[in-house]
Amino acid sequence: MRLSLLQPLIERPGPWASVYADVSHGTEDAAKQQELSAQYAADQLSDQGADAVTCRAVHDALITLRRPGESLAHAGRAVFATGGEVVLDTPLAGPPTMRGATWSPVPRLAPLLDALGENPVCLVVYVDRTGADFELRSDTAHERAGQVSGADYPVHRTTSSDWSERHFQLKVENTWEQNAAEIAEAAGQAFEHAGADLLLLVGDVRERRAVRDRLPDRLRGVAYESEHGGRASGADSTRLDRDIAQVRAGLEQDHVLDAVQRFQTGEGRSDGQSSVTSGVPSLIEAAREHRIDTLLISPDGGDAGREVWVGPDPDQLAVRGTEMQYLGEVHPAPARADDALLRSAVATGAQAVLLHHSDPVPPGGLGAVLRWSTPVTH
Structure with missing residues (x-):
C-alpha cells in the first residue's frame, strides 16, 4: 500500500476519529440513509469521548455528495479527523470489511490496508500513428491524464514499387518512428508525474511495440500491452477493463509474494x-x-x-x-x-x-x- 497517502495523519498529535463507512446508498431514500449513517458514526464517536466539533466534522464529511471520479456503486469511505477538522477523506472501491467509528490516540489504520490494498495506479496509453491519449486507472480513479500529438503526415504506406512511392514509404516509416519516440517520452513524463505503478499500451500491435521499444529503461519492466480497445471512439472497452484489472492484480500479488519471500529468506x-x-x-x-x-x-x-x-x-x-x-x-x-x-x-x-x-x-x-x-x- 502507498503509505505516503497517510502522511497527513502523522503530522497531528490526535486523538483521532477513524470512520469506515458504507456510502453505497442506491435506493430512492439514499439521502435519508446517508444522513442516518453519518449521524450514527457521529454518535459512536461521541459515546467514546470525541469532542463535539470533531463529531460534527465527520458527520458533515459523510453527508457530502461523492466527488468527481468516485464510483457510484458499492462505494465506501474512510474518514480521519482530529481537532474539529477532517484531515483525510479517501474513497474506497467497495464497502469496507470493518465498518464503524473509533476514537483513539492514533488513527485506526490497519483496516485501510484491507480496504485499499495496494491499489496500484495504471497509466493507460491509447496509441495510434499520430499520437496518444493518457488515462489513469485505479480502484478509485478513472481520469484523463493528457495527450501527445506527433506529425500527422505522412503516416500511411502504399503498395506501389515505384521509386517515388518507395521514397514516400521511407518518409512514412520515419514519421512513425518519430511519433513513437515522442509518445514514449511523453508517456514517461506522465508516468512520473502521476506516480503510476505500471503502464499499459493500447492500440495496433505495431504501434504498441514501436512505443514500447522506445520507453525509458526504467519503465520497460512495468510496461504491458493489450490488444483490446483503442484510441478511436467506440473501441471495445469491456475487455480492456478486464486487462487493466488483470495487470493491476498481478502487480499487487507480486508485491505480496515478494514481501513474504523476503521474510522467509531472512528467517x-x-x-x-x-x-x-x-x-x-x-x-x-x-x-x-x-x-x-x-x-x-x-x-x-x-x-x-x-x-x-x-x-x-x-x-x-x-x-x-x-x-x-x-x-x-x-x-x-x-x-x-x-x-x-x-x-x-x-x-x-x-x-x-x-x-x-x-x-x-x-x-x-x-x-x-x-x-x-x-x-x-x-
Missing part, C-alpha cells in the same frame, strides 16, 4: 545475522530505531490487536507504559500494536503489506523485513 539465514523480526517487543524496538523496511500484517493474528503504549510522536511507542518516560512522554495512552506500528512505518517511509489466510504469516501475525541485518540473539 532462514545461516550466517548468524537476521534481516527480519517478529513479535511485538522486537518490532517496537525496530520501529523506534527506524529499521523497518516492510511491515507484514495479518489482521487475524493475535499480536495485531495487542495493547502497546504510545505518545504523540510516532517514535514514542513501547510495550509497557512505564517505558514511555524514557521516550519523553509522561502521559502515554494505550493503542493497538498494528496501528502504532503502521503510524511509525508512515513516519519512516517504510512499506506495509496485508497478508491473507493463504499467505505464510509471521508468528502472531506481525513481522517485518528490516533495512539492515542484525546479529541473532538466543
Whole structure:
C-alpha cells in the first residue's frame, strides 16, 4: 500500500476519529440513509469521548455528495479527523470489511490496508500513428491524464514499387518512428508525474511495440500491452477493463509474494545475522530505531490487536507504559500494536503489506523485513 497517502495523519498529535463507512446508498431514500449513517458514526464517536466539533466534522464529511471520479456503486469511505477538522477523506472501491467509528490516540489504520490494498495506479496509453491519449486507472480513479500529438503526415504506406512511392514509404516509416519516440517520452513524463505503478499500451500491435521499444529503461519492466480497445471512439472497452484489472492484480500479488519471500529468506539465514523480526517487543524496538523496511500484517493474528503504549510522536511507542518516560512522554495512552506500528512505518517511509489466510504469516501475525541485518540473539 502507498503509505505516503497517510502522511497527513502523522503530522497531528490526535486523538483521532477513524470512520469506515458504507456510502453505497442506491435506493430512492439514499439521502435519508446517508444522513442516518453519518449521524450514527457521529454518535459512536461521541459515546467514546470525541469532542463535539470533531463529531460534527465527520458527520458533515459523510453527508457530502461523492466527488468527481468516485464510483457510484458499492462505494465506501474512510474518514480521519482530529481537532474539529477532517484531515483525510479517501474513497474506497467497495464497502469496507470493518465498518464503524473509533476514537483513539492514533488513527485506526490497519483496516485501510484491507480496504485499499495496494491499489496500484495504471497509466493507460491509447496509441495510434499520430499520437496518444493518457488515462489513469485505479480502484478509485478513472481520469484523463493528457495527450501527445506527433506529425500527422505522412503516416500511411502504399503498395506501389515505384521509386517515388518507395521514397514516400521511407518518409512514412520515419514519421512513425518519430511519433513513437515522442509518445514514449511523453508517456514517461506522465508516468512520473502521476506516480503510476505500471503502464499499459493500447492500440495496433505495431504501434504498441514501436512505443514500447522506445520507453525509458526504467519503465520497460512495468510496461504491458493489450490488444483490446483503442484510441478511436467506440473501441471495445469491456475487455480492456478486464486487462487493466488483470495487470493491476498481478502487480499487487507480486508485491505480496515478494514481501513474504523476503521474510522467509531472512528467517532462514545461516550466517548468524537476521534481516527480519517478529513479535511485538522486537518490532517496537525496530520501529523506534527506524529499521523497518516492510511491515507484514495479518489482521487475524493475535499480536495485531495487542495493547502497546504510545505518545504523540510516532517514535514514542513501547510495550509497557512505564517505558514511555524514557521516550519523553509522561502521559502515554494505550493503542493497538498494528496501528502504532503502521503510524511509525508512515513516519519512516517504510512499506506495509496485508497478508491473507493463504499467505505464510509471521508468528502472531506481525513481522517485518528490516533495512539492515542484525546479529541473532538466543
